[in-house]
Amino acid sequence: MDFKSDMQARIQEIEAALQTYIPKQEAFPPVIFEAMGYSLFAGGKRLRPMMVLAACEAVGGKKEMAMPFACALEMIHTYSLIHDDLPAMDNDDYRRGRLTSHKVYGEDMAILAGDGLLHHAMETMAQACYENPCKETTGAMLAIAKGAGIHGMLTGQVVDVYFEGKPIDKETLDFIHIHKTAAMIRGALEAGARVGGASEEVVEKFGLAGEKIGVAFQILDDILDVTSTMEELGKPIHSDEKNEKTTYVTLYGIEESRKIAAKLSDEAVAIWKELGESCDFLQTLTNYLLQRTY
């Protein structure tokens, strides 16, 4: 199976699993499930849950054991996008080529749909840990909670919002990228490795690769915001400029930014090579994400 078909098969599997975790129209009224589903099933690339599953399999673990954590992580990622898009935050009207949650359901329901996805991520992971209480499951839950939490993604978003419209230095921009984007990718790979039963030493290598991939990914996102079109991105371009955000492009320029991203990407690939051929898919995925060789 070639890489693209492999990716598609993995995405299909994650889509099906996510559907089982989000109940349909059970509530009274069903609006919250509709709103959660609207954002969760918007055709995302499912990169983060894919990384959880791939990391678990790479260390010899069973994919089924990693699935609830993979789905929970995607719920957290989706919640963060819904809240980031709110009028009080980035005030974006489009995401993944569709109207954002608050444009469709109103600001109140968008806040609650985000909250609901974060709640349900917690419940999904707690259920998996309760069914099989061990260091592997609880360690995976902890890795995801930390990646998302007040020393991870959340703080990155806070600092990003805090400095909006103000000039920031390179140190602050790196803080934002490491926390807002990279912490969750680190969390995904760590969680997968943990639930798969890897040693602390191996878990740390997965985490380090995740951080490098995450920062590079965010730098490329900054570049695409300048060089891409709305059709290609599925969301408005030049949103950083509109929001007066300092990015890698404004601090380093496009060419230098590309070089920094490439270096980080090479370092991540070196980690996958060191870990051996069980990490081949992760290596290919890293290249695909960061160098667009496919």
Next chain:
Amino acid sequence: MDFKSDMQARIQEIEAALQTYIPKQEAFPPVIFEAMGYSLFAGGKRLRPMMVLAACEAVGGKKEMAMPFACALEMIHTYSLIHDDLPAMDNDDYRRGRLTSHKVYGEDMAILAGDGLLHHAMETMAQACYENPCKETTGAMLAIAKGAGIHGMLTGQVVDVYFEGKPIDKETLDFIHIHKTAAMIRGALEAGARVGGASEEVVEKFGLAGEKIGVAFQILDDILDVTSTMEELGKPIHSDEKNEKTTYVTLYGIEESRKIAAKLSDEAVAIWKELGESCDFLQTLTNYLLQRTY
């Protein structure tokens, strides 16, 4: 020790534990920790964490093992208040006698402070489960996650917001009370019983008592909104009227509402009596909360 002194001692213990879980000014910038602490340390009655600890001790468990779950539950309760008060929701300016989070920190930081508390509740519980992975810890986390989640508190809030300004029937009002308020009190008592090692049968009794206490507590809250003063409540009175909310008072009148609350309270007390003298504190607390005999 009399009941009031006992309550005070328990509150002090919970305050101290909460302080250890919320780091001070570690972030860059520290605004998010300040905002989280502003709402978390606003002099709440700490009833819900107190119930977690008391339920754990009542079934013979160790309070120390229950403490992270107690603190996490209070973080979730506080997050729900911050988000409920937002301009897009109830748009309240005062809570516990102080300006609400969004009035002090702005709407963006208030959303993030709420998110941060929910994240940190998840992380705090995940950490406790990881340090001691067993049915007791993971069961406690699951009980809290369910009580707070999309079949619990969150759905109650959704339905409450959804029907604002529209007339609702008794069935819908009960749905809101059971979910928005009672599910978390059920979750608190269930979680305490679970982390203390109670049997499924006993856990269910704690949960049932919690549901009855929670509904009665919300009915009394509806009554107080009409009969109390802002000084007594620490938040604006007549807010239900302002928001055109249907309450027990509008559907049943004050006297009938009092009778319904008293009946629920008696039923909860009967459960504590059946469970024996280890539940004496919970029985006294129930009377204190619902009949104000102290």
